[in-house]
Each structure stands twice: as C-alpha cells, then as structure tokens.
Amino acid sequence: MCQIALYPGTFDPVTNGHIDIIKRAQEIFSEITVAVAHNSYKEPIFSVKERLEMLKQATKDMPAVTVTEFDGLVVEYAHKIKAKVLIRGLRMLSDFEYEFQMALTNRKLAPDIETIFLMPHESYSYLSAKLIREVGSLGADLSAFVPDFVEKALRDKLRKKA
Numbered sequence: 454m455c456q457i458a459l460y461p462g463t464f465d466p467v468t469n470g471h472i473d474i475i476k477r478a479q480e481i482f483s484e485i486t487v488a489v490a491h492n493s494y495k496e497p498i499f500s501v502k503e504r505l506e507m508l509k510q511a512t513k514d515m516p517a518v519t520v521t522e523f524d525g526l527v528v529e530y531a532h533k534i535k536a537k538v539l540i541r542g543l544r545m546l547s548d549f550e551y552e553f554q555m556a557l558t559n560r561k562l563a564p565d566i567e568t569i570f571l572m573p574h575e576s577y578s579y580l581s582a583k584l585i586r587e588v589g590s591l592g593a594d595l596s597a598f599v600p601d602f603v604e605k606a607l608r609d610k611l612r613k614k615a
C-alpha cells in the first residue's frame with residue numbers, strides 16, 4: 454500500500470486552505486511531502502526559501518509532514534521520493550478544469566501515480582494565495598485566512614515593495 458503522498462504547489466504564501474488540506478491528508482497517509490515548485494509562475498512575491506520557511510513553521514507540529522522544494526516535472530519528483538499519490542485541493546468548480554487537465558496529463562506521463570483531490574472546509578473554499586496577496590496589499594485584516602506569522606511576513610514584504 455502507498456504510504457507517501459506528495460502535495461505540490463506554489464504556496465505563495467501558505468494559507469489556512471493549504472493547511473486544512475495537509476491536515477486532512479495526514480489522516481490518510483503516513484508520510485506527506487509538501488513541495489514548493491520552483492517554476493509554477495514567473496514572479497512569486499516570496500522566494501522559495503521564504504515559502505519553505507513559512508510552510509515549515511505552519512507544519513511544525515505535524516510529524517508526518519516534510520517540507521521540500523522541486524524543479525521540473527512533478528511526476529519525476531514523485532518518482533524520486535517514491536510517492537505514488539499526488540494530493541491536490543479542490544475549492545470551487547473553477548479549479549476543476551485546470552486540475553482535471555493536469556491530473557490527466559500527469560497520468561499520461563506517469564501511469565503509476567494517482568492524483569487524489571481533497572476538499573477543504575467550506576470556510577476555505579474561496580481562499581487562494583492570489584486573493585491573499587491582493588487583499589493584503591490593500592490593507593485587509595488577514596487573520597481569518599493565514600497564520601499570524603504569514604500575515605506579518607506579507608505585511609513586511611509589501612512594505613518593502615512599496
């Protein structure tokens with residue numbers, strides 16, 4: 454039976470929605486590797502190192518979780534760490550089309566790896582890192598959406614950029 458699951462993403466920054474998915478995955482798999490993608494889009498607000506640090510802090514009380522980074526194809530990285538399952542989060546129907554395409558592409562590239570979708574608690578189903586970056590830049594209170602240390606890091610980052 455498969456024990457290791459890989460949860461790949463941009464995590465720019467990690468939100469309570471991501472953390473909710475990681476907690477659910479913990480109930481199913483004995484080892485979860487959360488991996489920050491280097492190449493998912495061009496200009497992330499946080500560096501890979503900063504995103505890794507925030508994820509490590511967010512999962513520090515979760516012994517089954519390892520935080521890493523990867524470059525290139527997610528299925529190749531899954532093979533490298535011997536993960537047979539990719540975890541993805543499904544929020545709204547709007548996630549479905551992209552996630553469906555990606556899951557089927559990954560299946561074509563690596564038929565031995567299965568993608569499993571988990572749904573977050575309803576209160577996180579509209580939450581995205583992009584939304585956090587946008588409302589954060591307008592000064593919104595982010596305490597319901599991200600851990601305190603992420604909110605602080607985002608404020609510092611936005612202040613430096615201004």
Ligand code: ADP
Binds near residue numbers: 469470541542572
């Ligand atoms: P985003 O920038 O959209 O927040 P990531 O690339 O970091 O997303 O997402 C990694 C994975 O986590 C994707 O499968 C995405 O659908 C999922 N995810 C992101 N936010 C949430 C959320 N609020 N609830 C559930 N899954 C989520």
